[in-house]
Amino acid sequence: xxxxxxxxxxxxxxxxxxxxxxxxxxxxxxxxxxxxxxxxxxxxxxxxxxxxxxxxxxxxxxxxxxxxxxxxxxxxxxxxxxxxxxxxxxxxxxxxxxxxxxxxxxxxxxxxxxxxxxxxxxxxxxxxxxxxxxxxxxxxxxxxxxxxxxxxxxxxxxxxxxxxxxxxxxxxxxxxxxxxxxxxxxxxxxxxxxxxxxxxxxxxxxxxxxxxxxxxxxxxxxxxxxxxxxxxxxxxxxxxxxxxxxxxxxxxxxxxxxxxxxx
Numbered sequence: 001x002x003x004x005x006x007x008x009x010x011x012x013x014x015x016x017x018x019x020x021x022x023x024x025x026x027x028x029x030x031x032x033x034x035x036x037x038x039x040x041x042x043x044x045x046x047x048x049x050x051x052x053x054x055x056x057x058x059x060x061x062x063x064x065x066x067x068x069x070x071x072x073x074x075x076x077x078x079x080x081x082x083x084x085x086x087x088x089x090x091x092x093x094x095x096x097x098x099x100x101x102x103x104x105x106x107x108x109x110x111x112x113x114x115x116x117x118x119x120x121x122x123x124x125x126x127x128x129x130x131x132x133x134x135x136x137x138x139x140x141x142x143x144x145x146x147x148x149x150x151x152x153x154x155x156x157x158x159x160x161x162x163x164x165x166x167x168x169x170x171x172x173x174x175x176x177x178x179x180x181x182x183x184x185x186x187x188x189x190x191x192x193x194x195x196x197x198x199x200x201x202x203x204x205x206x207x208x209x210x211x212x213x214x215x216x217x218x219x220x221x222x223x224x225x226x227x228x229x230x231x232x233x234x235x236x237x238x239x240x241x242x243x244x245x246x247x248x249x250x251x252x253x254x255x256x257x258x259x260x261x262x263x
Contacts, residue, residue, distance in 0.1 A: 026057055034080040037151055038083065039261060040234065040260065043260045052086055053083075055089050060078060060079065063100075067107075071144055081161065085164075088162055088166055091255045096168065102138075104142070105141075105144050106142070106144065108145040109146065132161075134165075136176070142160055147160060156234065156235060157230055157234050158234060159230045162229055179191050197245055197246050201224065202218045213235075213242050214227050228250060232250040
């Protein structure tokens, strides 16, 4: 098969982009409802909230939201879920949506069967109860009950939608390692600072020291990144106190955290 001259490639990409159907705009009532329910959305300035609405529109255009079992989601619920997932993309942009197509929503925590073959060839099997999961090149999965719990306590360091979306960002460079795609120089700084902070945090957890942020962050570098990201959006002052170098990188990566009103 003959190859096109290199100069035609960007032209064809631009044409395909232009031919792509335009997303359906989000109804004002549904967007206003999402902002009313989520303090993180209300806490953004007007410019960033407008940018988030555009990302949310793209999310709803490209992703299928699939409720499981008896769960029924209204259109405004879908807008809310999409907006929460898009919070980590405010600076990164819609390229962060690439590589997957479905958001699965369970009514509550869900069980996943795991198996692992150890070095001796022994198969270990067990069940995990999860509130969210993110599969490589597969769906993002959330518990609706836990999304609601996060919304009810927006300043306590938890946002499962952000957590799982961060795993999607983390994996964009082909490795789930706690480092998203970054310019080379920044990536080196990020990796060094995160590793140092992660090692110190793990040492605290192993020593039984009570930590300022969720000790689940010590599970793996990718969980450290995802948990710290939750705190960036929902308890940034606590993150800055506990992990100042990590907090500085996340502020650069995500922008200023929302200003959350404590009611």
